[in-house]
Each structure stands twice: as structure tokens, then as C-alpha cells.
Amino acid sequence: MANIIIPPGWHIPDREATPESVYFNRRAFIKSAGLGIAAAGLGACGQDFAPIYIDNDLPVDGSCDASPPTHPLQTICPSPTVNLYPANRNPAYEVPSRDLTDRLVAATYNNFYEFIGGGLGAENTIWPFVGPFTVWPWTIEVTGEAEVTGTFDVSDFEREFGLEERVYRHRCVERWSMVVPWTGYPLARLIQKFRPLSSANYVRFVGFDRPNEAIGQQIPGIYPWPYYEALRMDEALNELAFMVTGIFGEPLPKQHGAPWRLALPWKYGFKGPKSIVRIEFTRERPPTFWSDVWSDEYGFYSNVNPDVPHPRWSQRWETPIGTEEQRATTLFNGYGSYVADLYDPDLLTYIS
Numbered sequence: 001m002a003n004i005i006i007p008p009g010w011h012i013p014d015r016e017a018t019p020e021s022v023y024f025n026r027r028a029f030i031k032s033a034g035l036g037i038a039a040a041g042l043g044a045c046g047q048d049f050a051p052i053y054i055d056n057d058l059p060v061d062g063s064c065d066a067s068p069p070t071h072p073l074q075t076i077c078p079s080p081t082v083n084l085y086p087a088n089r090n091p092a093y094e095v096p097s098r099d100l101t102d103r104l105v106a107a108t109y110n111n112f113y114e115f116i117g118g119g120l121g122a123e124n125t126i127w128p129f130v131g132p133f134t135v136w137p138w139t140i141e142v143t144g145e146a147e148v149t150g151t152f153d154v155s156d157f158e159r160e161f162g163l164e165e166r167v168y169r170h171r172c173v174e175r176w177s178m179v180v181p182w183t184g185y186p187l188a189r190l191i192q193k194f195r196p197l198s199s200a201n202y203v204r205f206v207g208f209d210r211p212n213e214a215i216g217q218q219i220p221g222i223y224p225w226p227y228y229e230a231l232r233m234d235e236a237l238n239e240l241a242f243m244v245t246g247i248f249g250e251p252l253p254k255q256h257g258a259p260w261r262l263a264l265p266w267k268y269g270f271k272g273p274k275s276i277v278r279i280e281f282t283r284e285r286p287p288t289f290w291s292d293v294w295s296d297e298y299g300f301y302s303n304v305n306p307d308v309p310h311p312r313w314s315q316r317w318e319t320p321i322g323t324e325e326q327r328a329t330t331l332f333n334g335y336g337s338y339v340a341d342l343y344d345p346d347l348l349t350y351i352s
Helices: 026-032 103-108 154-161 187-194 289-293 336-342
Strands: 052-054 139-144 150-153 164-171 176-186 202-207 228-232 242-247 261-263 276-282 317-320
Touching (some): 150 154, 176 187, 187 242
Antiparallel strands (some): 139 150, 176 242
């Protein structure tokens, strides 16, 4: 169930938010992030993006399917809902104590094991390997304990629900973090569309399985593809749970989980599956990918918690990507006022 809350300490007042007239100068915003993407025909649904320009004058050749890509943001593919971007920023979700992560840094530092192609030590260098991945069209299969099931075009959800932008902290289990403006809509709205039955206690998410397009899925015997994750129903309906379709005012680059992924800012990043193709409503708690692969690490909940170490490292600090800074990790990644009531406080010292 969604929480009724008093605004948290890091909530930014409306008077301190960037004025819309400044923020929605789209070209100025993108230029300020260090990269320009010329936006041709924003009013035309499905219009291709113009070529990417670096420093406003050096074009990047090729399409979003180029293999390998020549630039990390070449992996933004034409979207059937491009006219919905950029979306209005929701001022209720801000991180005023932290600067936004640099847009290019965020596009070049990702965990997406389906595309790991550089061997050990290159886990975060994903973008050079995503070229063959086909993003559109994209459908989702909905099954299980719900009144409405079947196959749906995910772009229809964007049109039905509309899009908003939220600035969230993102904390990886590997102790790196970022602060980015996600575009999307609440997961609760999507779930309510399918009218889950009272017997639906959990929501399971399954990723794609396309070894011909994803080099990491071509390696036999290491990981049980496709990727799968799950939430308890009350977690899934929490207002922070966010279906993400874009970042930095544009549709998602492939390495960020295009065309849609899940953001759960109070949990470690691996709890937010990318490029989802199936949603299942279940009575019993389903297994999760990393719990099956490495059962001695984090379990079903995997909430950010400085007092629950990883078996091989402490979680008391984190490093924002693009910096050498060390920051103290906070319980629930700083979102406790939204989610703490979902969990038994007596279990927080060991729950994972």
C-alpha cells in the first residue's frame, strides 16, 4: 500500500525548484549537461532523433543499431512516444543535497550483465556492446493472479499514464552511486491497470532472453537467463516504485535498460530489472536471480542498509560515480520516511 507521509528532510520546497521556463529550454538543458542531441520534429510522434553532436559540432555517425556504437548516447533509439519528452519534473522527488551525476558518466557506467562482453573487471562498461539490441517495438506479457492479462505494447502505457520526471538517488550493491532524473510513471498505476486479485501477494518481473543480441547471454553455464526479480505487493504499490522510460529528458539509452526498467531508490540497483518483457502476479514469493546465483549474498528484500554488509565488503560508504568522494550510506538510501513502515524494525539489523 502507498504511504501517507510527511515530506522528508531532503524534500525540496517548490520555491527552490528550477523554474519550468528555465528547465524546459530543452536545448539549453542538454547543452548544460555537456552533450547535445539535436531534437528534430519533437511534435511528431515517432520522429527519428537527429544525429548526436559532441561539443555541438562533431557529429556521431550511424544509427542506434550501429555495432559497435561510436558514442555512449548513440544508443538512444527513436521512440514512438518521443513527443512526450521532456516531461515535467515532479518537485516532490528531489535530492537537493547532491548534484546530478554527469550525463555522459551515467551513460558509460552501468551494470547490465546481459551485455557484459569485456570480461572480469569490465562489468560497468556496457554501452559498446548494446548495438545489436532491438528496442522497438516492445511488448509485455502479463500473467498470473490478475483480472487483466495478455500482451500489451509498452508505448501505450506512456500515452495512457503520461510521463513525469523524478530525481532519485541510485545505489549499487558494488558501492557506487549516482543521482539522475528518471522519466516515467508510478509502478502502482501500471499494477492497478491489471487489477490484481486478492491472492496476488507478489509481483515478478522477467527480462528478455536474446543471446543473438546480447553478448552476455551467449556465455553458457554462468547465469540462468532471463533475468528475474520480484517485489512484495505492498512494495510494488509504494509511491517511490517507478517505471522508467527515460533519463535526462530523453528516452533511455540501451545500456540504461531501454525501453523501460524499474527504479526502486530504497533498494540496491539490481532489484530494478531492465528491459522487462513479462510481469507475473503470484501467490507465493518467487525466487530472484542473484539469490539463486549467489545465495550467500543478498536475499529477497535487498534494501540499502549500512548495517548489513556484503559478504566481501562493508556497505557503510559509497562513491558517487565520476568522483573520488566517499559518502556515508544511509538506511533505505535516505528514503526511510517513505518505506520504513513496510518492514519490521526489529529485523533491520539483519534483514536482506
